[in-house]
Amino acid sequence: MESPYEHSYPSPELAAAHPFVEYAFDRYADDEMLERALAFREESERRRSIRLFSPDPVPRELIEQAVMAASTAPSGAHKQPWTFVGVRDPEVKAAIRAAAEEEERVNYLENRMNEEWLEALAPLGTDHHKEFLEVAPWIVVLFEQRFEQRPDGSTRKNYYVKESTGIAAGMFITALHRMGLATLTHTPSPMVFLRRLLGRPDNERPFVMFPIGFPLEGTRVPDLRRKQLDEVFVEVDRLA
Numbered sequence: 194m195e196s197p198y199e200h201s202y203p204s205p206e207l208a209a210a211h212p213f214v215e216y217a218f219d220r221y222a223d224d225e226m227l228e229r230a231l232a233f234r235e236e237s238e239r240r241r242s243i244r245l246f247s248p249d250p251v252p253r254e255l256i257e258q259a260v261m262a263a264s265t266a267p268s269g270a271h272k273q274p275w276t277f278v279g280v281r282d283p284e285v286k287a288a289i290r291a292a293a294e295e296e297e298r299v300n301y302l303e304n305r306m307n308e309e310w311l312e313a314l315a316p317l318g319t320d321h322h323k324e325f326l327e328v329a330p331w332i333v334v335l336f337e338q339r340f341e342q343r344p345d346g347s348t349r350k351n352y353y354v355k356e357s358t359g360i361a362a363g364m365f366i367t368a369l370h371r372m373g374l375a376t377l378t379h380t381p382s383p384m385v386f387l388r389r390l391l392g393r394p395d396n397e398r399p400f401v402m403f404p405i406g407f408p409l410e411g412t413r414v415p416d417l418r419r420k421q422l423d424e425v426f427v428e429v430d431r432l433a
């Protein structure tokens with residue numbers, strides 16, 4: 194087929210300098226696309242954040258597969274500026290819980306969160322108790338890498354670190370849900386204690402923490418309403 198593009202990509206010079214490979218893209222029939230879209234959307238609708246985990250163990254391999262799926266996220270200049278730190282050791286989980294509860298105690302009980310914030314959180318019924326951090330079989334802490342630390346000691350800038358890590362976080366949650374695990378996006382802020390507790394280098398900053406496991410049987414979740422399509426999507430069909 195004749196290219197509809199005036200400028201080829203990669204250009205011959207680019208392809209000579211950097212390897213390109215053909216994209217193995219699956220193109221589905223129109224009806225199959227809609228079926229896949231509906232199936233994924235329905236599966237996504239069933240996902241909920243939970244705060245009561247069962248102590249049932251989860252094999253490390255499942256966590257690894259979720260990390261590898263998340264790590265396919267697009268990232269600025271393909272820097273992949275993230276580290277997933279997995280914890281299932283009871284002593285480490287207990288230390289994380291203690292430190293998280295201390296931060297949250299100040300948040301909730303010593304007015305670090307203002308009235309507006311507390312009001313927004315009221316339907317979730319959260320407080321400074323974070324027992325689930327010890328009960329859940331795994332905690333995964335996702336760190337963003339503010340810059341790249343090379344083995345020779347030199348550093349390189351990372352780009353769009355928050356955006357990239359945020360996308361990886363979304364894919365991680367999706368991968369866990371799809372394999373039948375549940376999680377909570379948890380940010381016991383300020384979260385800097387996690388770097389010290391987990392012995393991470395100083396190019397890494399905690400981004401979000403995920404207790405992971407199965408819901409405790411009979412777990413209840415707030416009866417939240419998701420925004421409708423017309424609240425989250427608009428098509429612009431003429432110049433503003």
Ligand code: IYR
Nearest residue numbers: 297314319320379380381382
């Ligand atoms: N980090 C606190 C408070 C909290 C904040 C938001 I924004 C939430 O969506 C939920 C909780 C906590 O975990 O309790």
